[in-house]
Amino acid sequence: MSRFPEDLRYSEEHEWVRGGNGNTVRIGITDFAAEALGDIVYVSLPTVGEEIAAGDSCGELESTKSVSELYAPVAGMVTAVNDALADAPETVNTDPYGDGWLFEVEVADLAGLEALLDAEAYAELTA
Amino acid sequence: MLRAGGRAALRVGPRGREPGSGGRRRCCSSGPDGLKQTPLHAFHRQQGGRMVNFAGWSMPVHYALSHLESHLHTRQHCSLFDVSHMLQTKVFGRDRVKFMESLVVGDIAELKPDQGTLSLFTNEEGGILDDLIVTSTSEQHLYVVSNAGCREKDWALMQGQAEELRAAGGDVHLEVSENALLALQGPSAVQVLQTGVSDDLAKLPFMSSAVMGVFGVPGCRVTRCGYTGEDGVEISVPIGRVLELVELLLRDPQVQLAGLAARDSLRLEAGLCLYGNDIDETTTPVEAALVWTLGKRRRVAMDFPGAPVIVPQIKGKVKRKRVGLISTGPPIRPHMPILSPEGRPIGEVTSGCPSPCLKKNVGMGYVEGEQSRVGMVLAVEVRKKSCPALVTRMPFVPTRYHTLK
Secondary structure (H helix, E strand, O other), rough: OOOOOOOOEEOOOOEEEEEEEEOOOEEEEOOOHHHHEEEEEEEEOOOOOEOOOOOOEEEEEEEOOOOOEEOOOOOEEEEEHHHHHHHOOHHHHHHOOOOOOOOOEEOHHHHHHHEOHHEEEEEHOOO | OOOOOOOOOOOOOOOOOOOOOOOOOOOOEEEOOOEEEOOOOOHHHHHHOOEEOOOOOOEEEEEEEEOOHHHHHHHHHHEEEEEOOOOEEEEEEHHHHHHHHEEEEOOOOOOOOOOOEEEEEEEOOOOOEEEEEEEEOOOEEEEEEEHHHHHHHHHHHHHHHHHHHOOOOOEEEEEEOEEEEEEEEOHHHHHHHHOOOOOOOHHHOOOOOEEEEEEOOOEEEEEEEOOOOOEEEEEEEOHHHHHHHHHHHHOOOOOOOHHHHHHHHHHHHHHOOEEOOEEOOOOOOOOOOHHHHHHHHHHHHHOOOOOHHHHHHHHOOOOOOEEEEEEOOOOOOOEEEOOOOOOOOOEEEEEEEEEEOOOOOEEEEEHHHHHHHOEEEEEEEEEOOEEEEEOOOOOOOOOOOOOOO
């Protein structure tokens, strides 16, 4: 059974976005996505300092059964990436909302988050 | 991120080769999807097996455990695989050894009673038609197990040759075994099995075979072999009692069901070829680094199909050779180009996956002969990116066969 924390916003491409730290937001993929992908074996992330636009392809997730592109759910500059995933990509499966986060972005405008889904709307999308 | 398609669902399996039914009796039926089913099909579904098309068969790719969990469980404990889709053939008759040697590269005559070997069916051009296990049983027949994806081809090959031999006055005839086939693989596989058999399994070395009762099911052929690099057995069991045997084996908490996904990554870590990917009709045994399968007497006599092509390759040069690769970056997958240190394409990956045990990307592929030395640093092109790949001796993970010292 997938879980969708109430304090996160969600994209239709199954990413979550966590605010609450000034203009910096943290991004990951949902429990639902991690389960659908299966065992994740390789994660390619954007580089720190890179400017990304919402909807840009900015990395990829490879599981034992497929490769999926990662799309930026919001626009901004990448300020951090989760380097620990290089050695332990399976963390995305085991702790998708915690240690399995992917990268952080400094957004110019937090209003971009409002365009994303809340937990209830995302739960409906995946139902 | 899920909107982008990846590749095909799973990279296992020969490039679909299984033609329609040949009208021959065998241990399978067909489902509404047109896929053939093993006698355990309903059981797989009950157990939560995710079923996929493998060479025309509906087979479980994994069950409740994920691919990686199942892989690691096999290396730590043991797993039970349904491999009933493989072709089991019995070869009877006075001339059975002569018959088999007319089709394969191995020395079948030298096999001791109940001893088996990996061998290869080859064609006149030296290409590999299939790989198979031949056991010379003490029950006056050869027991042959070959690939599901080659069932029709193998049967036609053997049947054609048997007819020819009979026409020349020879004594040979073939029978398809109606049995199901299970593989119990892993370090505790034999310990689990021992609780259900009276024979001392310590005396059944790697690549030997015996008929015994297993957990009360009489007449099972137990062969100490497998496709994982682990100790373990394959059990040929009458269809009517296979479900009962599976349920009894699963009572032991060490035993978990495993499917095609784990089978593929386990065999790759063990450096074993998948027919249709790593070897096929265009690769010779020498190119495939399977020279050890060519019987010494057979090389001298040059009396197996394709020998005039294959034998000179042993001492000469081959254009390409199968090698093991360990790479960094994204996992390598079949058909990705292999590049020389200068960036020139020199071959293609034929199998690849992240190794669950080594936590590194492993794979195999063919490269030009001069570039095949262990220790060479080549590269694999992964989605336009060049990733370093070290030519590595196989197996990648040490095998644990029960060989008598």
